Amino acid sequence: MTRRLSPDQQGLDEAASILRGGGLVAMPTETVYGLAANALDPVAVARIFEAKRRPSFDPLIVHLPSAEEAFGYATSVPDAARELAAAFWPGPLTLVLPRATIIPDIVAAELPTVGLRVPAHAVARQLLERVGLPLAAPSANLFGFVSPTSAVHVLDGLDGHIDAVLDGGLCTHGLESTVVAFEAGIPIILRHGAITREQIAALCGEVGEGARVLERPLAPGQLARHYATRTPLRLFDRADQLPEPAATAFLIVVAGPLPDAQRSGNLSARALSPSGSLTEAAATLFAALREADASGALELRILTCEDHGLGRAINDRLRRAAVRA
Ligand code: TXA
């Protein structure tokens, strides 16, 4: 059985003691729930891979309470990384830097680098302070499926396979952190996320994109099928491309109101942000995908959003979710 802990003194003490003993605790962060273990204990980290059924070639992010501590696990830190950390930490940004030898191979999937993040969520921060250890934490879902934005989502996938979940309510961003590596000191976005390309460019000027910094293509994003629903999912760029409503279809409109022609006739039709706010849409995207998946619909139809700002991260998740195995 997995214990559900309240994020009070007692719950945090309990969580810290499970982590010190090599156990697994799902913790809320501002992006999605993470499945945490002591990053310095390779056996504890191996349990994360087991519980998530995650392939061992996919490296984990290590979470720390401050930039100073985070950079202590890197052997060198480019200026751009320091600038990004100063601007966006604590927050939804992961920096991929050369790995200190104290970080076990299994954390980094044997890459020479490690992903570091200082989360902003109060519960994650209190846990990090209390446990006094770097915490390796991927999203707390079964590998390849939709990331969890509530404790209930975590239990849906991992109940019985992890020791505890700290229930911190709903995650505010709802999309994972932006993952940034560096090539000759220039930031390269490996995964779009809550911090946008525009925000990074405004600070650093030049920004690259893609996976070529790595010998092996490894960022989560680089796997074509990810964030998958069990129900087939079709994407549409424009409202006039949507098929006629159908009693077997669940429609999700990412940004903007439901088109008039789609207001009735579908099994369900949902606008994530009728006013068109991408921030609002991102926060409920994964919950809506889970709900649609459990609705009995035979097809999920999604009207995507414009491909800029946060929209890039949202569409990226949706494209991967739409790839069938
Ligand atoms: O918002 C988030 O980033 C959440 C919360 C819990 O912090 N974590 C998360 O972890 O989304 P995960 O494991 O689901 O996705 C992190 C991705 C990995 O799939 C991995 O490919 C990439 O970040 N990553 C981690 N370390 C890396 C490294 N050294 N080089 C390249 N990519 C790396």
Ligand code: MG
């Ligand atoms: Mg994940």
